[in-house]
Amino acid sequence: MAQERPLPSVVQRMWGREPVSRRGPRPRLDLATITDAAIGIADAQGLAGVSMAAVASRVGVAATALYRYVDSKEDLLTAMADGVVPPPPEPDGTPWRDYLARWTRIQRDLLLEHAWLLSVARLVPPLGPRRLLWLDRALTALDGTGLDPGEKINVVTSLTGYALTDAALVHGLTGGDPQMEGAAISGAADYGEVLAGLVDPETYPSLTAVMSTGVLGGAEGWVDDGDFTFGLDLLLDGVEALIGRKG
Amino acid sequence: MAQERPLPSVVQRMWGREPVSRRGPRPRLDLATITDAAIGIADAQGLAGVSMAAVASRVGVAATALYRYVDSKEDLLTAMADGVVPPPPEPDGTPWRDYLARWTRIQRDLLLEHAWLLSVARLVPPLGPRRLLWLDRALTALDGTGLDPGEKINVVTSLTGYALTDAALVHGLTGGDPQMEGAAISGAADYGEVLAGLVDPETYPSLTAVMSTGVLGGAEGWVDDGDFTFGLDLLLDGVEALIGRKG
């Protein structure tokens, strides 16, 4: 029924299971070295700078040598997406709401710091050791809430998604320039002004009404930190209501 | 202060503002024709099949002729992301919660039908006529709830994000095979089994506990429709609580 597409071998290597080689010369590289080099390039020049040749030259081998460690460039991107992730904060008995708010915010900030992540398709489901550690700690924070396992998973998934969407939105509005966060859309005009030049009031009545209030404008608009907190609280209120129903 | 990066000219064209040309031969194409051809290829072969040459050959011109209509391939992707979107359902006085639930579900289904959308970076903020129509109707549905404009925008943003995350997750778990939705992860083993082979219980205690309940398994797991509804209700409960506080 299910087609036989085995897990990419890069996943095994992400878990430190490099194959034991008895014959031949010792490997000069490992996956982590390659991944770190690729991440460095992506941080500096974006995903467009990450060619197999560029990564290879950074670690001092020929481009084709990388294929001893990853089956394809897509696998390299998968490994990068796990490799950028730092260890999660430890719950240590923090109230679930405080912990998950912090957990979500750090994830969003990470996405903005490494905006190329927003263009990596295979972020979900998590398969690498670092992303799964984040999942584990979020589940830990929900211990004692009375939620069943399926509910916990759904809560965590929703929060991950919120971090991702918010980061994508902020990135889109600021043009990816970190200096501009909280300011205007890239270019001379801000988002509200741009829309005003495009939208006609009869076809887009509600949007026109909202635009006229200025909330889509620059610094006071969609992008600032208050909006992140607002949407996050919306979600956490939903979770709290669910927990209340259980108790 | 803000760098002068004007709106891409493709945005103007997405709004039907093709330049009026007085001299020279009449254009043989327009942006919509090109966009539709590109969408057809993406639906059939994925984003990898969408090369400028392939799109051009489908509409019967040389690859380089496309640059009369888009400044770059990235602009073409932007136009595609608006072009696939159908008109939204009309609110027509539907209760806000019913309307937004339907609105979010249709968006998620669209993302799964055209999974290549998940790899198009510039989905947000919406700038095209079709995506902005969806935004407008969601705002309309929230009329009479007492929410202020900023709150409405935040609610709608959160719902868009939820649709996107859920679609990305389902796509990731099913390997993009639409037949497999609700079934197992691509490959022989399902997600739960895969994790069981990777994770050690001491480093990932809560994940191990959740895994042992089987909720991460195939059909009953993360992917089925009940989970989508569950997370959506979580969000809508938060919105309802907010509206209640206002009333």
Added chain:
DNA sequence: ACCTGAACACCGTTCAAGT
């Protein structure tokens, strides 16, 4: 003004050959 065709500077990936 629109489109073509040649050309440029790249890509990711394969494969046989060296060690």
Added chain:
DNA sequence: ACCTGAACACCGTTCAAGT
């Protein structure tokens, strides 16, 4: 077993030349 170097089949984009 690991790495190299040549080679293959592409890319997106430019630019001068045609109409």
